[in-house]
Amino acid sequence: MKLCFMMLTDLSKRFNFMNSTFQMANGYFEKHEKDLHQLSDQIWDNPELAFKEKFAHDLITDFFIEAGIGTVTKNYILDTAFKVEYVTGKERSDSTISESDLPCVAFFSEYDALPGIGHACGHNLIAVVGIASFLKLCSSLKATGTPARVILLGSPAEEGGGGKIKMMNNEALSGVDFSLMGHPSALNCCTSTITQAMEEKRATFHGKNAHGTTPWMGNNALDAAVLAYNNINTLRHWMHPSMRAHGIFTDGGKAPNIIPDRAELLYYFRAPDKKQLKPLLERAEQCFKAGADATGCTVEICEKSEAYDSVIQNPVLGRIYEKHMENMGYQFPPKDEKTFRGSTDMGDVSRAVPAIHPWFLIPCGGAPGHSVPFAKAAKLPQSFKNAMDSAECLAKTALEVLQSKQLFDEMKRSFKETCG
Structure with missing residues (x-):
């Protein structure tokens, strides 16, 4: 006192x-x-x-x-x-x-x-x-x-x-x-x-370049990002109505005839508090990794800024x-x-x-x-x-x-x- x-x-x-x-x-x-x-x-x-x-x-x-x-x-x-x-x-x-x-x-x-x-x-x-x-x-x-x-x-x-x-x-x-x-x-x-509590996640996918006419010679990082994006949209069936997930593509390649070796998603995930946010973040991470695995790419997932409660x-x-x-x-x-x-x-x-x-x-x-x-x-x-x-x-x-x-x-x- x-x-x-x-x-x-x-x-x-x-x-x-x-x-x-x-x-x-x-x-x-x-x-x-x-x-x-x-x-x-x-x-x-x-x-x-x-x-x-x-x-x-x-x-x-x-x-x-x-x-x-x-x-x-x-x-x-x-x-x-x-x-x-x-x-x-x-x-x-x-x-x-x-x-x-x-x-x-x-x-x-x-x-x-x-x-x-x-x-x-x-x-x-x-x-x-x-x-x-x-x-x-x-x-x-x-x-x-x-x-x-x-x-x-x-x-x-x-x-x-x-x-x-x-x-x-x-x-x-x-x-x-x-x-x-x-x-x-x-x-x-x-x-x-x-x-709501919020955490900002950046998922960067890494693949392999190839010419657009021979896509089988590359690993398409944009495909990995698109799959991950769709995975998170499907995740909404599991999400409680109080949760939110909204994201954008911040990198999807440089030219249509080049198989992108890099693509990136930026997401905001929200829940009523940090405790309830944790399982949403864990499921989202699985969505990112599944997109990478399906396309033979790798993914780096990082917290872009401070998480808010x-x-x-x-x-x-x-x-x-x-x-x-x-x-x-x-x-x-x-x-x-x-x-x-x-x-x-x-x-x-x-x-x-x-x-x-x-x-x-x-x-x-x-x-x-x-x-x-x-x-x-x-x-x-x-x-x-x-x-x-x-x-x-x-x-x-x-x-x-x-x-x-x-x-x-x-x-x-x-x-x-x-x-x-």
Whole structure:
């Protein structure tokens, strides 16, 4: 338990902290709201793929440096990752308590795009939700003198690269008590939304060249890949409806009259969690090998990037966030509506510390993420407004937990029950 909660309990009694604190905290966010809207549009206008997000990285970190807010670390662990840290209320807490003993919350910003369709997952909005949540919470904590440590982590390569996992493996979450981020969607959803575990597999088939007129003199690697592809399609009869397998040919030869000595498949496999994903991966590997064996080829199977686990929404954080969103007029689907969605490296974060990854509505006409209509909606003014509403509720959620030992303990207890 963080030692300074003795003081936080007293502070929570002295402040009707939720509405009054946010009224008092007309500071960092209010001063920079227009800057954040412009920043979101600039990231949208300049889409960058995983681990190549130099423009977005520099844009965000330079914003904080110029504004003089927090301690900024560029190129944090990864070349296009960053960290901004802000400490509040230290002068009111026991001077013997180190900053590492202060309760700590981390927000995440994402800013990588998708090949060919830009910000069709709305990461320009995710970037500014993280920033706005950070600014709003820091202002509120400063207004009340609440001792806490607030961190904003810029995590690259969510789209398949596992930036958060790589950062976690290098202790980016050291000392963090809980974490929050928000994601645009066609609907409002938090604790009832289920993401999936995912692993990306690359299967490279090796055969033997021959002229197209004498195919018996070669071993056709493309045939091996086609058979493997069909094997996985047949595997769908065995797959549970919660599982997914989607793949593409990334190499199928160079010319029609040359028997290909190399072909390649790239697949995403998904299941409700890593435990249930394992048998699917084992069966898929048999499918790849069977295609190679049938054509006299060989196959190399490798994990292309970090495997993702599914998100476990912390029920305490989710309950508080939904309450504040509902107070702003947003409606959530029924709790028994279990919508299966994509995968995110926030899943692994949610299994390391209590976390939520709620969705907030943007006017995309029901279009799914990773589509052109969704990308267009991610730049609409209404989408930015909804993103800022989500950021305010994320900040209010963090503030409630930081100012209540009871909620803090309940959050930790529920995390232990769900994640062990």
